[in-house]
Amino acid sequence: MLLDQLDAVEWLKTLPSGSVDLFVTDPPYESLEKHRKIGTTTRLKVSKSSSNEWFAIFPNSRFDELLTEMYRVLKNNRHMYIFCDQETMFHLKPAAEQVGFRFWKPIVWNKMAIGMGYHYRAKYEFVLFFEKGKRKLNNLGIPDILEAKRVVRGYPTEKPVDLIKILIEQSTIEGETVCDPFFGSGSALIAASELKRNSLGNDISPSAHEYFKQRLSNKMTES
Template identity: 70%
Template sequence: MQIFKEDAVTWLSTLADASVDLVVTDPPYESLEKHRKIGTTTRLKVSKSSSNQWFEIFPNDRFEDLLKEIFRVLKKNSHFYLFCDQETMFIIKPIAEKVGFKFWKPIVWDKVNIGMGYHYRSRHEYILFFEKGKRKLKNLSTPDILTFKRVHRGYPTEKPVELLETLIGQSSDDKQIVVDPFFGSGSTLIAASNLGRSAVGCDISESAHEHLYRRTCES
């Protein structure tokens, strides 16, 4: 596992063209800040009484630069998965298509338990599924709703390792390079390592690095 601490776009710009086999990531998208302000995601703070944040928001106006870099570093005939909410999905899709990706569909992550909120409280999250070139999934019988219980280990946006293993297993082979430019809790990197992939990630947040260090020390 290789990890770096830098701005995601800046870091991606240092990688060679067509050098990555798969990108799976969960950017700290802008709408999280809106929900934090109205009180539905107070867990994004270090504590309820604290103004400190686990991570800085990645603004919507930087997504084109990000997606251009992801498209550039991915090899031909590869996949790209991006976690987001229903608002960010409509922002990401046209930008990704503009830079060259083919959009297949939003995959739904069913978290089993409902979250905080007001109107029809959410129990799911979207995973946008993109393709560069043409690559077959490993298991064509896998549904587009993936059910894995949400994780509560301290990091607010942590994803279940088993969920990431499903995506990585579908879209990469042994020893291939899997990249996450916003590794956050580190679940993508752990999942990739578990499957025998070369896991490479970046996150500008010191909290993310500390959390991943604790996870790897515990295992």
């Protein structure tokens, strides 16, 4: 497991072309800041009662350069999964297709509990599924709606390890390399490790590194 603390695009530029087998990532997309400001995403607020430090937003305007580097670094005949909301997907999809990715479909993550909001409150999130070249999924019986309870009182926007394990198992084999340029809570890195995959991770936020370090320490204590 190799970790860095750089701007995501600048970090990707340091990686060799065709050096990773799978991207699974959850960028701190622009619309999150809007929800935080109007109070519809209270878990992400910075307050004295919360230990969560708000992270820097990755703007939609930078998706072109991000996805260009992700396409370069990803091996041929490999997959990419990006978590996003309904607003961000309309920016991500055309940007990814422009640099060469093939879009398959949005996978729906059913969080098993209703979220915050004022109307038609969210119970799901999208995972956009892209392909570079052609690679068959390992299990063709997995549905496009994945159920996993959302993480409560974790890192902001933390994703369940079991959910990410499904994506990694679908698109890699043991010994291949999973990459996350915005590792946040570190769920993708932990999922990769538990599935005997190699992993590369980066996050510009000091809070992410601190949280992940503590998370690894807790796992070692539990084992």
